[in-house]
Amino acid sequence: MKTPTTAEGRTASDASTGYSNSASADLGAARTVLSLMRSIEDIGRDRARGGYSRPVYGSAELELRSWFLEAAAQRDLDVETDRNGIMWAWWYAPGKQRRDAVVTGSHLDSVPGGGAYDGPLGVASSLAAIDVLRDRGFVPSRPIVVAVFPEEEGSRFGVACLGSRLLTGAISPERALALRDGEGVTFAQALTTQGGRGDRIGADRDMLARIGIFLELHVEQGRGLIDLGAPVGVASSILGHGRWRLSAHGQGNHAGTTLMAGRQDAMVAAARTVVAVREIALEHSGARATVGRLQPIPGGTNVIASRVDFWLDVRHAEDAVTAVIVEKIHAEARRLAAEEGCTMELVEESVSGTVHFDATLGLELSVATGGSPMLPTGAGHDAGVLASEVPTAMLFVRNPTGISHSPEELCEDDDARLGTVALADALAHHAG
Numbered sequence: 001m002k003t004p005t006t007a008e009g010r011t012a013s014d015a016s017t018g019y020s021n022s023a024s025a026d027l028g029a030a031r032t033v034l035s036l037m038r039s040i041e042d043i044g045r046d047r048a049r050g051g052y053s054r055p056v057y058g059s060a061e062l063e064l065r066s067w068f069l070e071a072a073a074q075r076d077l078d079v080e081t082d083r084n085g086i087m088w089a090w091w092y093a094p095g096k097q098r099r100d101a102v103v104t105g106s107h108l109d110s111v112p113g114g115g116a117y118d119g120p121l122g123v124a125s126s127l128a129a130i131d132v133l134r135d136r137g138f139v140p141s142r143p144i145v146v147a148v149f150p151e152e153e154g155s156r157f158g159v160a161c162l163g164s165r166l167l168t169g170a171i172s173p174e175r176a177l178a179l180r181d182g183e184g185v186t187f188a189q190a191l192t193t194q195g196g197r198g199d200r201i202g203a204d205r206d207m208l209a210r211i212g213i214f215l216e217l218h219v220e221q222g223r224g225l226i227d228l229g230a231p232v233g234v235a236s237s238i239l240g241h242g243r244w245r246l247s248a249h250g251q252g253n254h255a256g257t258t259l260m261a262g263r264q265d266a267m268v269a270a271a272r273t274v275v276a277v278r279e280i281a282l283e284h285s286g287a288r289a290t291v292g293r294l295q296p297i298p299g300g301t302n303v304i305a306s307r308v309d310f311w312l313d314v315r316h317a318e319d320a321v322t323a324v325i326v327e328k329i330h331a332e333a334r335r336l337a338a339e340e341g342c343t344m345e346l347v348e349e350s351v352s353g354t355v356h357f358d359a360t361l362g363l364e365l366s367v368a369t370g371g372s373p374m375l376p377t378g379a380g381h382d383a384g385v386l387a388s389e390v391p392t393a394m395l396f397v398r399n400p401t402g403i404s405h406s407p408e409e410l411c412e413d414d415d416a417r418l419g420t421v422a423l424a425d426a427l428a429h430h431a432g
């Protein structure tokens with residue numbers, strides 16, 4: 001059957017979505033989200049782990065930052081990089097004022113061996129949403145800004161959402177500058193290498209005052225939208241979460257000459273703790289506790305580890321329950337370590353309380369995007385940090401595998417386009 005064509009030459013319906021006239025034109029303009037994603041598909045591929053490794057200020061993330069600058073320039077957006085390393089690409093409203101901005105965007109860094117969409121989809125869809133709005137002939141009455149936040153994953157320096165935390169003052173400059181990556185490079189050194197200045201980072205009230213609202217689009221990192229049968233959803237809340245570093249200290253020694261009795265094996269203390277973490281989490285309904293990273297020192301096959309550092313991620317809707325879980329884990333870890341003749345210390349690296357997004361904004365977003373369902377998420381985002389400062393909302397796009405922080409993370413082309421149009425609708429609603 002031939003699809004009827006309108007006077008403008010646009011198809012009256014879209015075969016893949018059943019959308020009508022204007023929506024079909026929007027979906028056409030939203031194709032740039034696909035070409036933008038394709039143009040970065042070879043940057044930062046991790047041959048060993050699969051997927052992508054794009055740590056902040058590493059070569060891949062820097063290449064993505066250049067890609068963003070180029071894509072913004074092609075759209076005549078005016079980019080400024082602030083003193084915290086956040087890039088802001090402005091589409092001015094007539095009169096060129098830089099205030100009361102409708103800000104969108106996301107991040108370009110990834111976890112080790114992460115998926116293609118976590119972060120970049122939010123950036124690419126923001127740029128493509130501008131294409132959709134321009135295709136409509138839309139002229140913003142408030143500026144629209146695409147932001148890119150550094151170190152959202154915390155995969156290099158250990159603190160998630162480092163850029164937005166610096167911007168809002170949720171982390172002190174002193175603490176941020178002293179953070180070290182796996183190679184011992186401090187955040188201060190990495191910043192200097194990129195032309196940044198340690199004495200200038202930190203809370204930026206002027207920048208925050210220019211943000212009217214913040215809307216972040218992100219690939220969904222769970223199965224919520226699969227189960228709802230919806231391509232796009234609106235976030236209601238972010239589960240409270242935190243990271244702690246546990247260190248088991250024992251006695252390093254020779255694997256062959258040290259008898260099994262009387263060993264002080266830090267690896268055994270750590271391993272028993274990892275099992276206890278799961279058991280303690282299971283005692284609390286809705287809790288999630290994970291050890292996904294472990295570093296034995298010195299790390300030789302024929303060496304009993306003298307120390308093992310491992311990292312704990314705990315999440316629960318009630319912050320008080322998170323605190324109880326961590327305390328229980330710490331107590332049990334100390335007990336298990338003592339049984340192995342070891343000691344155990346626990347250091348908090350970052351904690352974010354449960355975030356409830358702006359209810360009015362969320363509802364408006366749901367209506368503006370054709371009644372998208374609202375759902376909570378267990379993943380942290382820069383939007384969660386900004387929510388304490390400005391009205392904030394998030395759009396999620398369906399991930400058909402339900403898997404994230406993994407090469408298996410996925411987003412169908414049609415859903416990426418629908419998400420882009422939903423974002424364009426939301427930007428038009430607020431900046432029109």
Ligand SMILES: [Zn+2]
Pocket residue numbers: 107118119152218381
């Ligand atoms: Zn992300």
